[in-house]
């Protein structure tokens with residue numbers, strides 16, 4: 001007789017004081033530690049709101065990376081039903097699902113609300129669901145932060161020449177792009193970055209939001225912090241659920257989980273936007289200089305980015321399909337975007 | 350009778366020889382690893398060129414080395430025991446511990462890794478998994494396959510050990526060494 | 527206590543008892559994972575109790591072993607082992623250690639002090655516990671035994687100094703802890719500097735004192751008086767290998783190279799040194815390579831077994847049990863800290879530091895913060911506590927690694943006896959750090975200004 005994954009393990013019942021029977025009790029491995037500001041706190045917020053909204057019937061137990069599943073194995077584990085759900089940044093699956101960076105973070109890509117528009121109203125949700133169906137996974141858009149910093153550098157970046165030969169830690173498509181400009185890219189795991197940067201084994205690194213990076217100590221050892229976050233104008237996270245399990249849920253449970261995730265997206269973005277300014281304002285005091293990358297370097301990066309993305313599209317049909325969907329959406333959206341918003345530097349004009 | 354309570358056995362002899370052979374071949378991997386690291390260092394510090402494929406090759410080599418080393422270490426009895434009481438036990442008692450240890454602990458663990466390691470490799474093969482880093486190595490299923498294969502080899506080596514222990518306990522033909 | 531927690535407790539106890547059968551630790555860990563999964567399923571299917579562990583869950587062991595395979599940091603381990611074996615089998619290590627100890631002239635226990643100093647340097651570079659214990663055992667143990675040192679003092683020194691590697695920065699353990707606690711790795715590194723130095727000094731004082739009391743068990747390296755030409759001669763003998771080791775350690779310390787690169791270059795240097803001194807023929811080299819395989823394999827076997835064991839233990843709710851017990855303690859804040867440290871120490875008997883850092887640290891950190899203690903101070907104490915637990919019988923990972931790398935004929939019982947004095951030193955060190963929190967907090971407060 002197969003084991004019922006939805007059945008309540010005894011351990012959890014001790015925490016739940018409600019009389020209601022727990023209908024859903026999942027172990028959910030998360031891709032960032034719960035203690036990480038913003039990005040780690042979001043799945044905890046999700047679990048808490050689902051729990052109170054369902055009066056204890058939906059219980060997600062969030063696990064830190066490596067606690068039960070290594071961070072980069074979350075989607076595999078969900079597909080094979082070793083755990084029924086996970087909270088992850090899909091871009092880490094680049095090696096298995098070539099199109100995944102488009103779902104998770106696109107260099108020079110959409111901005112957070114643009115992504116939401118594409119996901120909910122521009123066919124993004126449908127095309128992503130059908131892509132992940134092949135892998136037995138149901139993805140739900142469940143977290144969003146704005147741009148990340150373009151990285152922490154030990155030396156100032158004045159031109160393209162300063163990128164050549166630079167030893168830098170960089171993940172995803174962004175890594176491919178900066179490699180084309182002559183940087184030597186490595187992909188050290190998060191825990192090793194500080195030491196490598198402090199000791200000069202690497203010259204620079206990107207990782208996440210200023211508040212996260214500062215908590216990891218990068219601001220202590222690399223004094224030049226660069227913007228804009230060209231490689232990741234949006235950073236979306238997803239709750240991935242085993243497809244069979246998802247199908248077996250009642251309509252009401254599905255609705256509660258979807259609502260919880262939609263709320264988590266809003267709150268995650270709000271949180272991320274709210275706390276970065278203070279961190280940057282404080283940079284002067286700790287001797288960090290926050291600067292923008294030179295414009296010609298950005299232009300060069302953008303040129304290479306579109307080359308890399310086109311090449312990926314030629315290599316992989318799914319990548320091409322998702323890219324086409326995003327381009328189609330943006331071709332209409334751009335008219336609105338270019339007219340409706342004040343210029344970014346309007347206050348300074 | 351050998352000191353660790355095992356007796357001679359033709360099948361076991363064959364397997365042990367095989368395991369030692371594989372172990373001695375696999376051991377050269379450390380020399381290869383050393384060369385790869387040195388090459389990488391020279392490229393990085395002399396030509397300031399970082400090669401992801403060489404960095405990945407390093408952990409590919411190291412994981413093959415330690416995984417295939419597991420059975421080699423079993424044959425040469427190098428795995429760590431808390432011998433505080435063990436060394437005072439009679440050869441018979443030690444043989445019984447070995448027998449139950451293999452049957453109840455080592456074999457089931459090997460079975461777990463082999464059984465679930467195969468679909469792990471298959472799904473990597475099916476999606477054509479490659480490295481997630483730019484310029485990383487392709488054919489990820491190949492390195493993943495070293496996990497179940499190494500544990501299969503470990504299981505076969507354990508069978509050889511089991512048979513020796515069995516011969517020692519239940520056959521009269523104990524051979525003095 | 528629920529059925530699952532009863533199983534978790536039973537699983538702990540089984541491990542402790544079974545270890546004494548003398549069956550390899552690695553397979554007991556892995557085997558128990560499978561066995562208790564089967565028990566959980568039987569309880570679930572036949573007795574309708576909900577446990578929450580099944581084959582799907584336990585099969586995550588495969589993904590976790592893959593996590594070990596992918597771990598770039600660990601590549602340094604076999605290279606450090608290879609370097610140690612090359613220096614050992616070519617006789618260079620012996621020459622180096624004896625020569626180095628002659629610098630201490632007629633001081634009894636000079637060789638052990640030399641081992642401690644080399645170990646401290648080593649500590650400052652690897653932070654991989656298996657690597658530093660094994661490398662130190664290969665470099666330091668044979669010369670000490672040859673000189674007629676008491677086996678217990680020799681093994682105890684190597685074991686204790688080897689574990690100091692995980693405390694003295696840079697250390698992978700501290701990196702992971704900082705990660706868990708969301709604190710700056712730099713601050714934590716600096717916080718660990720004085721405690722590491724305090725422990726190192728305590729070791730040296732003890733050895734020196736031991737040599738004063740029982741000179742026959744820790745003989746001096748030199749009978750004759752100190753003379754300058756002896757010193758010159760010594761320098762000629764020890765400079766090339768000492769330079770090699772210092773180059774490796776220095777390149778990591780000053781950030782010229784990553785640990786993997788330095789370990790690889792160190793092994794290459796040892797190979798060249800051994801060949802140039804004509805101390806290495808093909809037969810010895812093959813043996814060295816095969817020994818590297820065995821040593822690396824027994825370390826990773828334990829890692830692999832422990833990862834399966836702790837997965838199942840966690841699935842059975844072992845973490846929640848620990849959490850409940852800790853948080854339910856009826857003590858004042860200081861008492862709770864002591865209890866947390868004590869629990870960590872006891873858990874260190876059967877869990878790896880990775881597991882402990884993952885399980886206990888995030889669990890207790892809110893408690894510590896809410897009690898108003900400095901998180902860096904606490905984390906350093908936690909680290910010292912873990913380091914001590916690796917030394918503690920019956921199950922100490924450092925003891926196992928040393929046993930694997932030590933010359934034949936040294937049994938676990940001898941090592942058990944050897945580590946006791948050092949455990950007492952650890953407790954003294956911990957008491958100092960506990961009572962004088964400035965030993966931890968002063969340096970980080972001065973840095974990066």
Ligand code: NA
Nearest residue numbers: 649653694696
């Ligand atoms: Na260290």
Ligand code: NA
Nearest residue numbers: 915918921922
């Ligand atoms: Na211990």
